[in-house]
Amino acid sequence: MATSQDECVSCEGHPSCTPPDKDTLMECDIVEPLGCDMSAVAVVSSDQPQNISGDVIVDVEKLNKAMQLSDVTEVGSEEMELGDELPDHGCLQEDKIPRVGMRFAQLQMAHDFYVTYAKKVGFATKIRTTTYDKITKAPVNQAIHCNRDGYRESHVKAPTRKNMISAAGCKARIYVKFDKDMQDWVLFKVDLTHSHPCSVRKAVHYHEYRQLTMHAKCVIEDNDEAVIRPNKTFLALSNEAGGPSNLGFSEKDLRNYIAARLRTSNVNADVREMMSYFMRMKDINPNFFYAVKLDEECKFKSAVWVDARCRASYEYHRDVVSVDSTYSTNRHGLPFVSFVRVNYHGKSTLLGCALLGNKEITSYEWVFSQWVKCMGSAPQRIITDQCRSIFYVIRNTLPDTRHRWCIWHITKKLPSKLGGYRRYRALYDDLNDIVWDSRTEESFEDN
Secondary structure, three states: OOOOOOOOEOOOOOOOOOOOOHHHHHHHOOOOHHHOOHHHOOOOOOOOOOOOOOOEOOOHHHHHHHHHOOOOOOOOOOOOOOOOEOOOOOOOOHHHOOOOOOEEOOHHHHHHHHHHHHHHHOOOEEEEEEEEOOOOOOEEEEEEEEOOOOOOOOOOOHHHOOOOOOOOOOOOEEEEEEEOOOOEEEEEEEEOOEOOOOOHHHHOOOOOOOOOOHHHHHHHHHHHHOOOOHHHHHHHHHHHHOOHHHOOOOHHHHHHHHHHHHHHHHHHHHHHHHHHHHHHHHHHOOOOEEEEEEOOOOOEEEEEEEOHHHHHHHHHOOOEEEEEEEEEOOOOOOEEEEEEEEOOOOOEEEEEEEEOOOOOHHHHHHHHHHHHHHHOOOOOEEEEOOOHHHHHHHHHHOOOOEEEEOHHHHHOOHHHHHOOOOOHHHHHHHHHHHHHHOOOHHHHHHO
16 A cells, blocks of 8 residues: 555555564654654655554654644643644743743733733733632633634625734633632633734734823824824824834824823813803802812812893793703713793793703702702792603702693604504694693693
């Protein structure tokens, strides 16, 4: 039976086969890669009969691969497959490479250790699974994988795909479990082999590792104050670092920093300008009222202001007040609240304004209490939208005021509530007649 040199040679039933001696088998028994001598390995040929009674496989390529990977500290319980490779550990100390038996005081410390190793080697990580105790709900073990594990197919085109990191079936991972006896976390399985090449230069562009340096932040802030465009700033930083690949962040990160970090300083500047306006108006007219609420860090929370004309108008028309909180400013996203009443001529008159940090009950309580303090007394009736926070605030802070919901906000919801019915148009007309044509409470109930 003729076979190639890399295939298996079978001598069963051959008349010239003799029982192999011990020395002949030792030459082909590859157990310790470091102890193997390539010159001592016999290359089996089908042209010449050999004194071997079993199947012997000699793969030179696998042998070379095993010799290159013989310095692995721990690769787990699975065998290393052909095509997998270890990343370069030349720049790492021995205690910086994950291995079975390493112990950590906390789970987060084990995670940070593996993330630091991955960044220095050239790949990114992700938490694959976490198992929790059924009684205490505390984590008991966790699997942290390379982010290119598994096999996934995407129907989205590559240029429009949000996550550009493709799966490659990588098996690099660590398993951490909680040791109840030692009360710490231990690595009980480690696999350091990757099915894809690792690159330290490319790893800095992964989302997990991108970050702005202090020097870059200072340059960005100075250039933004000088009204220099972000793309020009990024080009200058790229030239300084020797190319965009050496920066460690992208132009999008730069723009996000300008939009997020510098927006806070713009808010503070606008608050200072608003406070200056309030003080100027107070100097012009002492009847101008304003109140500003700050948090523990002296940051803006809420503000209420009422001018002298609004306070004078409320003295004559305090029977019904409408509160509208459906507005939002475009720039900072702070909810805007207006106090409005209708005079004898059917015209709307402003009775005060407020800016809220959020739409929580505490914010509305402070606004209503300050507005009532300014006006001297609560209104007889108040009309609002169907906001639950305002409902609770009026019930607690204005117990003597009759609260009613705005009919406009109610009728605006009719299409979304009744639009699915077949007789929607007839129902809509009937409801309008009941709401607008009922002069008394009895007629409303009868209709």
